[in-house]
Amino acid sequence: MKTPFPFSAIVGQHEMKQAMILTAVDPGIGGVLVFGDRGTGKSTAVRALAALLPEITVVESCPVNAATSAECPEWAELGSKKRVKRPTPVIDLPLGATEDRVVGALDIERALTRGEKAFEPGLLARANRGYLYIDEVNLLEDHIVDLLLDVAQSGENVVEREGLSIRHPARFVLVGSGNPEEGELRPQLLDRFGLSVEVRSPNDVAERVEVIKRRDAFECDFDTFMTHYGAEDAKVRETILKARRRLPKIKTPDSLLEDCAALCIALGSDGLRGELTLLRTARALAAYDGARTLKRDHLKAIAPSALSHRLRRDPLDEAGSGARVARIVDEVLG
Amino acid sequence: MNDTPTSWDRAALALRLLLVPDAGLGGAVIRMRASPARDQVLTQIKSLGARKMHPTISDDQLFGGLDLAATLERSQLIENKSFFHDRCNAILTMAERCGPDLAAKLAQELDRDAGHVIIALDEGAEPDESVPPALSERLALHIEPEGRMPASWPSVPAGTNMRSAQGVAVSDSDIETLTTLAAVFGIDSLRAPWLALRVARAHAALQGRKSVTEDDLNAAAELTYPQRATRVPQDPETAEEPPAPPEETPDEESDGESQSLELPEGDLLVEAVKALLPPDLLAGLVPAGTTRGSSGAGAGQRRKGNRRGRPLPPRPGRLDGRARIDLVATLRAAAPWQPLRRQSAPDKKGLHIRPSDIRLKRYEEHSDRLLIFTVDASGSAAMARLNEAKGAVELLLAQAYAARDHVALIAFRGEGAELLLPPTRSLVQTKRRLAALPGGGGTPLAAGLRDAALLAEQSRSKGLSPTVVVLTDGRANIALDGRADRAAAQIDADQMARLMRTQNIAALVIDMSNRPQEPLRALSAQLGAPYVAMPRADAERLTGAVSAALDD
Numbered sequence: 001m002k003t004p005f006p007f008s009a010i011v012g013q014h015e016m017k018q019a020m021i022l023t024a025v026d027p028g029i030g031g032v033l034v035f036g037d038r039g040t041g042k043s044t045a046v047r048a049l050a051a052l053l054p055e056i057t058v059v060e061s062c063p064v065n066a067a068t069s070a071e072c073p074e075w076a077e078l079g080s081k082k083r084v085k086r087p088t089p090v091i092d093l094p095l096g097a098t099e100d101r102v103v104g105a106l107d108i109e110r111a112l113t114r115g116e117k118a119f120e121p122g123l124l125a126r127a128n129r130g131y132l133y134i135d136e137v138n139l140l141e142d143h144i145v146d147l148l149l150d151v152a153q154s155g156e157n158v159v160e161r162e163g164l165s166i167r168h169p170a171r172f173v174l175v176g177s178g179n180p181e182e183g184e185l186r187p188q189l190l191d192r193f194g195l196s197v198e199v200r201s202p203n204d205v206a207e208r209v210e211v212i213k214r215r216d217a218f219e220c221d222f223d224t225f226m227t228h229y230g231a232e233d234a235k236v237r238e239t240i241l242k243a244r245r246r247l248p249k250i251k252t253p254d255s256l257l258e259d260c261a262a263l264c265i266a267l268g269s270d271g272l273r274g275e276l277t278l279l280r281t282a283r284a285l286a287a288y289d290g291a292r293t294l295k296r297d298h299l300k301a302i303a304p305s306a307l308s309h310r311l312r313r314d315p316l317d318e319a320g321s322g323a324r325v326a327r328i329v330d331e332v333l334g
Numbered sequence: 335m336n337d338t339p340t341s342w343d344r345a346a347l348a349l350r351l352l353l354v355p356d357a358g359l360g361g362a363v364i365r366m367r368a369s370p371a372r373d374q375v376l377t378q379i380k381s382l383g384a385r386k387m388h389p390t391i392s393d394d395q396l397f398g399g400l401d402l403a404a405t406l407e408r409s410q411l412i413e414n415k416s417f418f419h420d421r422c423n424a425i426l427t428m429a430e431r432c433g434p435d436l437a438a439k440l441a442q443e444l445d446r447d448a449g450h451v452i453i454a455l456d457e458g459a460e461p462d463e464s465v466p467p468a469l470s471e472r473l474a475l476h477i478e479p480e481g482r483m484p485a486s487w488p489s490v491p492a493g494t495n496m497r498s499a500q501g502v503a504v505s506d507s508d509i510e511t512l513t514t515l516a517a518v519f520g521i522d523s524l525r526a527p528w529l530a531l532r533v534a535r536a537h538a539a540l541q542g543r544k545s546v547t548e549d550d551l552n553a554a555a556e557l558t559y560p561q562r563a564t565r566v567p568q569d570p571e572t573a574e575e576p577p578a579p580p581e582e583t584p585d586e587e588s589d590g591e592s593q594s595l596e597l598p599e600g601d602l603l604v605e606a607v608k609a610l611l612p613p614d615l616l617a618g619l620v621p622a623g624t625t626r627g628s629s630g631a632g633a634g635q636r637r638k639g640n641r642r643g644r645p646l647p648p649r650p651g652r653l654d655g656r657a658r659i660d661l662v663a664t665l666r667a668a669a670p671w672q673p674l675r676r677q678s679a680p681d682k683k684g685l686h687i688r689p690s691d692i693r694l695k696r697y698e699e700h701s702d703r704l705l706i707f708t709v710d711a712s713g714s715a716a717m718a719r720l721n722e723a724k725g726a727v728e729l730l731l732a733q734a735y736a737a738r739d740h741v742a743l744i745a746f747r748g749e750g751a752e753l754l755l756p757p758t759r760s761l762v763q764t765k766r767r768l769a770a771l772p773g774g775g776g777t778p779l780a781a782g783l784r785d786a787a788l789l790a791e792q793s794r795s796k797g798l799s800p801t802v803v804v805l806t807d808g809r810a811n812i813a814l815d816g817r818a819d820r821a822a823a824q825i826d827a828d829q830m831a832r833l834m835r836t837q838n839i840a841a842l843v844i845d846m847s848n849r850p851q852e853p854l855r856a857l858s859a860q861l862g863a864p865y866v867a868m869p870r871a872d873a874e875r876l877t878g879a880v881s882a883a884l885d886d
Contacts, residue, residue, distance in 0.1 A: 038471050039523025043445060092442060095435035100658060101393075108659060135442070136468065139434050180762045201522040209513045212527050216509060219358075220501075 005218055007048035008232035009225070010041055011211045012202050018285075019195040019305050020049050021236065023173045025243045026284040029277060030194030031152070031174035033137070033185075033309065040199045041211075042177040046133045049175075050090035052233050054241055056129055060084045063121040064128040064168045073168040075119050089130030091123050091172075093148075095139055102144060103151075103159050104166070119166050124157045127172040137176030138185045145189055148174065152192060194277045195302075196309035198322060243287035250283045251293045259299055259333060266328050269310040278306045296333055303329045342487050345479040348557055349378040350540060352451060352475070357499040357536035360444050360529065361452035362475035363429070363465050363561075368457060371483040376425075384423040384453060389432040391417075394653075396439060421449045429454035430463040437466035444472045474529035476561040502535040503545035515555055518604060519563035530558040559607045648693040663693035704740045704757050704798040705730060705880065708786040710806035710846075711747035712777040720745065723805055725873025726880065727755065728764060740798060742789060746782030748775035749816040753785065757793055776818060779810035779857075780826035783834060790839045801840040803880055804863075807847035808854045824853065831860035842880065844868050 010017060019032045034042045058065045059072055061079035066072045069081045093102065104122030111117065123132070132148075134140060151157050157170040174193060178185070190196070202208050217225045257279070264274045282298040289298070308322045348362060366372040387396075397416045417424065426432060426440075432454070443450055454465045454473060464470070512534070513527040521527075534554035538546045648660040650667075668691040675686035709723040727741050741764070743755035755767050783804070790800035813822035814830075834841060841863035845854045850867040858865035866879050 037522050038467065039525040041524070047445070094442060095438040098393075098658070106661070108653070111661070136434065136438050139438075180760065201524060205510075205514055205517055208517060208524060208527070209510050211524050212509050212513050212531060213506065215528050216504065216531060220504075 003222075003226065004047040004051050005044050005215070006226065006229035006233050007045065007052040008236055009214050009218070009229040010045055010048065011214065012207055013041055013045065013199055015197045015305060016042075016045055016199050019197050020045060020175070021240060021288060022281055022284040022302075023175075023194070024049070024053055024240050025288055026247060026280060027171070027173050029173075029281050029284060030192065031176070033190070033193040033196040034175070034177040034199060035180050035196065036177075036199035037179060037201060040201050042199060043135060046090065046131070046175055046177070049131065050087060052237055052240075053088035053090075054237055055085040056088055057083050058086050058129075064125045064170070065089060065130065066128075066169075071169075073166070075166050075168075076121075077118075089127060091127040091130065091132050093123055093132055093134045093140075095136055097123065097144065099144065099147065102147060103157055105159070105161070106164055117163065119159070119164055121168070122157075124151055124170040124172070125168055128168070128170050130172055132172045132174050134174070134176045136178050137189075138178040138180065149189060149192055190309045191271070191273060193309065195281060195305040197305050239288060242290075243284070246290070246292075247284065247287040249292070250286050252279070252283065253293065256282075256294050256296065256299060259296065263299070263303060263329065263332050264307070266332050267307055267311055267325065269307060271310075274307055274310045278303060281306050300329055300333055341481070342479045342484055344557065345375065345477045346378070346487065347537075347553065348475040348477050349375065351533060351536045351557070352379055352453075354536040354539050355498045356449070357539070358447065358449060358532050359451070359474040359536060361450075361454065361473040362477055363454045363456050363470050363473050365456040365458065365464070365476070365478040367459070371479075372455075374483065374487070375477070375479075379453065384425045384451070385417070387417065387424045387426050389426070389428050389436060391436065393439075396436075418443050418448070418450060423451045424453070426452055426454045429456045429465045429469075430458035432466055432469065434466050434468065437469040441468045441472055444469075471523060471525055471562075472529075474533050475557055478561075497539040497542060499532070499536040499539040502538045502543070504531065504535065505546070508534065508546050508551060511551055512554065515604065515607065516559060516562075519559055519607065520565035521559065521562045522564075523562070526558060526562050530554045533558055555607050563607070647696070649696055650690065651692065651694040652689070653692060653694070657694040660693045660695045664691050667691040667693055702740055702798050704742060704790075704793045704800040706757075706786050706789055706793075706800055706802045707741065707743045708751075708782045708802055708804045709743065709745050710777055710779070710782070710804075711745040712775050713807075722873050722876055726876040728761065729873055729877045730880070732761065740793075742793075744782060744785050744789065746778050746785070748778070749781075749812060750778055751781040751785040753789065757789070757798070776812040777806070777810050778812035778814075778816075778823070779806060780814045780823060780830045781812070782806075783827060783830035784814065787830065787834045787837060787839060790834075791837065799840075801842065802834070804841065804843045804857075804861075805846055805876075806843075806854065808845065808851035810853075827857060828860055831857055835860065835862045842866065844876070844879065 007017070016032075016034055019034075023029050023032055034045075036042060056065070057067055059067070059069050059078070060082045061076075062069070062072045063076050064073060065086070068083070069078065072078060099105075100122065102122050103124055104120055107116075107118040107120040134148075137145075151170050152172070152174055155169060155171040157168055159166045176185075176193065202211070214225075260275045260278050260282075263278070264272075267274075278299065281302045283294055285298045285302055286292075286294045291298070304322055304325045308325045311324065351357065352359060352362060364372070364375060366375065394414055395417060397418075432440075440452060444452065452469075452473060454469065456465050458464045465473075470476075509527075509531060512530045516527040516530070531554070534546045534550040537550040537553045538544075541550070543550070648663040651657060653659055664687070665685075668685065668687045671688075671691075672686055675688075676682075679686065707723050707727060709720055711720055723743065727743055730739055730741055740757045740759050741755070742753070742757040745752055745754050755764060758764060783802075786802045786804075790802060793800045809820075810823040810827040811818060811820045813819050814826040841858075841861045843854060843858035843861065843863050843865050845851055845865065845867045847854075855865050868875065868879060
């Protein structure tokens with residue numbers, strides 16, 4: 001496996017990078033949806049994220065990456081119970097993956113050859129405590145989407161089929177990417193993503209040239225390049241760890257709660273998930289910025305990502321929902 | 335006629351580039367029908383030792399997995415090796431039939447950058463049939479030789495003793511040239527200049543050079559950009575400054591950065607690529623922002639029979655990673671044979687199960703609906719009608735997920751009909767395509783019905799259930815052959831309506847004239863379709879009427 005392109009060497013795309021970092025600070029934010037054209041660095045960023053994230057401690061043979069052997073599910077046949085450090089898992093969910101591969105299924109091989117009933121864990125088990133990445137999420141078959149929704153919400157995967165009854169924790173951050181021209185995403189799934197960002201190709205030729213130069217340097221002058229950006233990545237990792245420690249201590253003034261509510265009412269977003277995510281993400285941003293108290297600026301900075309995908313879609317509105325959010329944020333928060 | 339040999343020369347060059355070690359080109363799309371000429375092309379890359387892959391390859395074969403036949407025979411786990419286990423060269427046959435899921439998986443493998451080479455053999459006959467963009471975007475080269483193959487092709491045989499592309503020096507200005515050039519042709523994806531850079535390196539290595547020269551850049555641009563271009567740059571002679579790449583960049587800015595925007599080789603490169611642009615782009619047939627091959631097919635077009643829906647009886651089959659096994663049916667199929675098999679293989683413990691016993695689960699489900707709006711765009715009321723139809727299309731799309739609807743829009747006016755919006759579920763695409771709607775002229779009702787019937791037939795073969803919604807204010811006055819003959823037009827329209835009825839295409843006629851029109855009522859009777867009189871209909875009411883009629 002080759003070293004992925006370093007996260008900090010990605011040119012521009014500030015909103016996407018910020019959203020991904022914030023889910024690393026607080027996994028409870030609930031996933032990122034990245035919509036944009038091809039070749040804008042969506043998959044590069046996700047693969048880079050895997051290398052950026054701090055390591056986690058897991059029981060070596062545990063199929064669901066449990067931290068202690070007490071937390072391992074009882075159906076797992078544990079080999080070594082040693083606790084080891086592993087990179088945060090970032091699991092790809094390929095299009096066309098079967099339900100069996102996603103949730104896990106009866107181990108057919110053992111059932112047929114040895115007549116044993118055993119569970120073969122799926123991708124959800126492997127993604128526990130990490131990230132689940134779905135490229136072209138808008139092309140995913142509806143029944144897989146339903147299944148993911150259900151698990152993402154409950155944090156637990158329940159398999160009841162073929163005489164198996166098995167459950168295991170499946171807490172992961174969903175990262176989806178796609179090109180909206182090839183099909184839209186169901187509103188139910190949209191709402192389930194905490195943040196949504198739109199990426200575009202950079203407009204500026206100088207910036208585009210810089211992208212290609214860095215890519216080229218990564219390939220041809222790997223060592224120098226990695227020495228520089230590896231150190232940058234380490235800085236980001238350090239900041240994420242610090243932010244995680246600081247996060248519970250962030251003070252939230254009541255006036256800001258009111259701001260959140262006012263914003264969501266003005267936007268007419270359905271349900272309360274908008275407010276909750278907005279607040280949570282703003283706190284994560286404050287922690288990442290090293291602040292002690294949540295400020296209005298944090299809300300403003302994060303509102304488009306946290307809210308733009310939660311609006312009632314008005315099909316006759318020509319401007320995008322991102323523009324609508326920005327306008328109303330300006331009106332409400334001044 | 336100098337053009338014919340050069341397209342073959344370029345093909346030969348592209349094939350030689352594929353053989354350059356460590357080039358990392360990802361592969362090539364070869365768009366040719368099966369023919370002796372294509373076999374000749376493929377023999378050129380024989381030394382790659384490519385394995386064949388077909389568009390319905392199973393996950394087991396692609397990623398490795400349980401080899402069921404061998405496992406059952408020996409009662410121990412036998413696994414297939416993954417296609418991509420080692421550095422692999424694959425030939426994807428009938429690549430135009432490759433679905434988005436396989437394209438995504440192959441793209442994932444290519445992104446690992448492990449040196450795989452995928453040759454996609456595209457046999458598409460129509461411009462619409464082509465390799466999914468997720469895959470073709472990652473393959474650097476595009477080979478589409480035109481005309482007859484020259485007798486002495488290739489003039490230079492593919493070499494064997496090759497330098498590695500690694501370590502060929504590239505200057506910053508080379509990178510700038512390629513990136514700027516991509517922007518000039520409206521290629522948004524940054525993968526294009528990146529791959530072009532690799533092509534330039536490979537080309538330099540092929541020529542035995544240690545650093546990239548103008549010649550290499552030229553070859554790279556010619557081989558990589560034409561098929562990806564989305565627009566034709568303005569003529570440099572008429573435009574003073576070099577064309578500002580993206581529309582959003584203000585002109586002053588590009589002036590300020592003229593250093594980086596100016597191509598060191600002047601306009602030669604631009605001209606070279608421009609000469610190779612596909613003809614439909616030059617004719618302005620491709621709308622800005624869309625690349626060839628994105629036919630706008632959203633999710634949910636293909637319906638497979640083994641994942642969900644109403645259960646059907648299980649069927650024998652192979653486990654290929656997609657279908658689910660019906661364990662009980664499998665055991666039931668194996669049960670009667672146990673004594674016999676035990677006699678033939680007394681040593682084997684446990685159940686005797688053979689691959690032929692495997693039964694797969696099957697399901698049946700309803701296919702998605704396609705609403706074909708066929709809108710009369712003639713006369714003075716055209717703009718209003720078209721706008722209401724557009725509004726209705728967008729509203730219906732907004733509810734599309736609940737109802738599983740796809741929507742298409744055909745307008746008829748003047749002498750014929752035009753497909754304004756191919757079947758889609760994408761609001762974004764709809765908005766872009768319907769931004770400008772033409773109107774005015776006569777009422778070629780028959781032509782509109784004919785195109786609607788054609789589209790309905792096509793969509794049926796893709797597994798959709800089409801319904802045609804006709805919006806008009808009556809009075810057909812243009813016949814199928816384009817003559818302004820009211821009587822003939824009426825006869826043609828009636829004929830088309832009867833034809834649609836025999837093809838069993840569901841329809842709905844919405845009369846938007848001020849007073850209900852008798853001929854339209856007659857037409858709907860011919861169609862066997864409900865007739866709704868709706869003067870001054872707006873988008874909301876239209877949507878309501880369509881939904882109500884469909885739910886009956």
